[in-house]
Amino acid sequence: MTATDTHCPYCALQCGMTLTPEIPRVRLEPRDFPVNKGGLCAKGFTAADLLDHRDRLLTPLVRKDPGGPLREATWDEALTRITEAIRAAQERYGPDAVGAFGGGGLTNEKAYALGKFVRVSLRSASIDYNGRFCMSSAATAANRALGIDRGLPFPLEDVAKAGTVLLVGANPADAMPPSMQYLDAGRENGARHIVVDPRRTNTAAGAHLHLQPLPGTDLALANGLLHIAVREGYVDDDYVAARTTGFEAVRQATNSYWPERVERMTGVAESKLRETVRLLATNGPAMILTARGAEQHSNGTDTAQAYLNLALALGLVGRPFSGYGTITGQGNGQGGREHGQKADQLPGYRKLDDPAARAHVAAVWGIDPDELPKPGVSAYEMLDRLGTDGGVRVLMVLASNIAVSAPNTNRVLDRLKALDFLVVSDIFRSETAELADVVLPTAQWAEEEGTMTNLEGRVIRRKRALPPPPDVRNDLEMLAELSGRLGRAESSDPRTVFDELRRASAGGIADYAGITYERIEREDGVFWPCPSEDHPGTPRLFADGFPTPDGRARFVRVEHRDPAEMPDKHFPYVLTTGRNMQQYQSGNQTRRVKALTVALPEPRAEIHPDLARRHGIADGDLVELRSRRGAAVLRARLSDGIRPDTVFAPFHWPGANALTSPALDPHSRMPAFKACAVAIAKHERGSAQ
Ligand code: SF4
DSSP, rough: OOOEHHHHHHHHSOEEEEEEEOOSSSEEEEETTTTTTTTOHHHHGGGGGGTOOOOOOOOOOOEETTOOOOOOOOOHHHHHHHHHHHHHHHHHOGGGEEEEOTTTTTTTHHHHHHHIIIISOOOOOOOOEEGGGGGGGHHHHHHHHHOOOSOOOOOOOGGGGOSSEEEOOOOOOOOGGGGGHHHHHHHTTOOOEEEEEOOOOOOOOOTTTEEOOOOOOOOHHHHHHHHHHTTOSSSSSSHHHEEEOOHHHHHHHHOOOOOOOHHHOOOOOOOHHHHHHHHHHHHHEEEEEEEEHSSSTTHHHHHHHHHHHHHTTTTOTTTTTTTEEEEESSSSSHHHHTTTSSSEEETTTETTTTTHHHHHHHHHHSSOGGGGGOOOOOHHHHTTTSSSSSSSEEEEEESSHHHHSSSSSSHHHHHHHSSEEEEEEEEOOOGGGOOOSSSBBBBGGGOOOOEEEESSSEEEOOOOOOOTTHHHHOHHHHHHHHHHHOOOOOOHHHHHHHHHHHOOOOOTOOTTTOHHHHHHHTTEEEEEESSSSSSSOSSSOOOOOOSSSOOOOOOOOOHHHHSSSOOOOSSSSEEEEEOOOOOTTSSTTTTGGGGHHHHOSEEEEOOOOOHHTTTTTTTTOOOOOOOSSSSEEEEEEEEEOOOOEEEEEEETTHHHHHEEEEOOOTTOOOEEEOOOEEEEEEEOOSSOO
């Protein structure tokens, strides 16, 4: 049997693995790829269990009568029903009444094809994706400061060479365990790691310093660190003068963040603040890495900006083994935000409201620029208006389980039910698929060709090791077929789509023009930007300048704001949500893997013993969490590693997002997943969730 080198279907590390078809299923082995170097986590090791899982969707399903059951159908029947629903809605309400919700797990080819399908075949502005819930705040901050958003501007291996690493709201020990080899190697060489997290996670437990702020105060913490850096003479004045603009306004803004005040705001001791700054400034090279813990707030963009300000003031960005980065979460979270499934974006990280960008992409697509729609609304805003006047009436959902993963899910469920027609393409009957009028069975990662872009900006190949089941189609085929029925021929061949993506991205910020399938194969991935086939790709950014009009990085003045929802006497605690090691995203896949569910069968709410005692809660009791939007019942896990004013709930099961707040960051439109006010009580009867 032929072995195929490919990558894990899950997170943005995109660990290399080898698949060998054998009877009855596929043999999956880790591969010595530059990122994972032979490592895989439990999720990756068990990924092939889903290929022949008994729950797998093997044929299209349609719901004939509202409220009736989903029943098996042919592809022709399913696509005919979708086409009729699209035509009816657009005739009645206009083009924007048909929309799509994509995902950060789609290959670059599929993300590109989906964006083009909506803009060209549907002529609709209504598209956004679940990366809005994931990466959008750090992306917006990086674009403002550096002129480019590439999660890590350096290969992951550089982390091992840093003398100090500040990890803010990141827990790679649980989320992407093979990445820990770089932090471990650094520590063995004497590196100091500092973790900012309201919980003592596995990552925090191994760090030199753990800063445990109240959720929603990360910006104040960053401004406090910069205040100390200024007062203690650690600012790199030469770097600031030569390579940046705007520092004076930021310096003035941080005047009021004196250490005693920041200690009061965040709960982090002044001594730890000072030690953090000392290490970053004197134990270099130093890196600052943020992740969702700092970013998923109603001030997430400004929070990421505050850490960028700190990195620039210390002269870290663009120096070897040094700098600022954000740790992307979803498998193609990076590529998924570059090629047009975002409401305001065209391929190559071009802006939909930029006339030159519209002209370039329209020429590649063979249409008049005026035919391109204007930017649409962001993910939650689109969901919040489903089925309303001016809102989307027919929604297509690809690679996303919004019934579990969107904030304020009770509201989102109501809105999904108000649609005229819902189409879901998935590999399983997810909670979202259960609401659909048509469910389309799609191919899994091992059954398809395409490219992904990992957290380093390295474009890699996903390769087909075996064919999909007979009645299962790839989303590229599905989109091409639908497009044809709507009157426009499109290719369903991944290589042809990628070559078109290369042309559409040429000259853009995320320039893939020089990347070919063959080069990716030969070179173990190619880092964008890569404008021509003789360009080596760009593993490290910013050594010679920044892609801003004047070549300088930009400081941006930012101030602490309280979270959109503060604790009060009715909802006295802060809920923060996050990941477990055994699960991925909404759990639609990993909740079906036996080895993973045996290790962690149900969600656990993490509660400090002092808080538990106050409410008569013992370890293992069921507890009810209530917010202004809903309630969830989870089993309690008592831990003195969490702040006594904070409760943690994992988001891989239905429940946690019934509580979370849809308050949006004004710049990125990111919802405030990481801080809302809740009440807690022992739950006497019933079951979890
Ligand atoms: Fe897959 Fe991420 Fe685990 Fe690697 S770390 S095996 S990419 S889930």
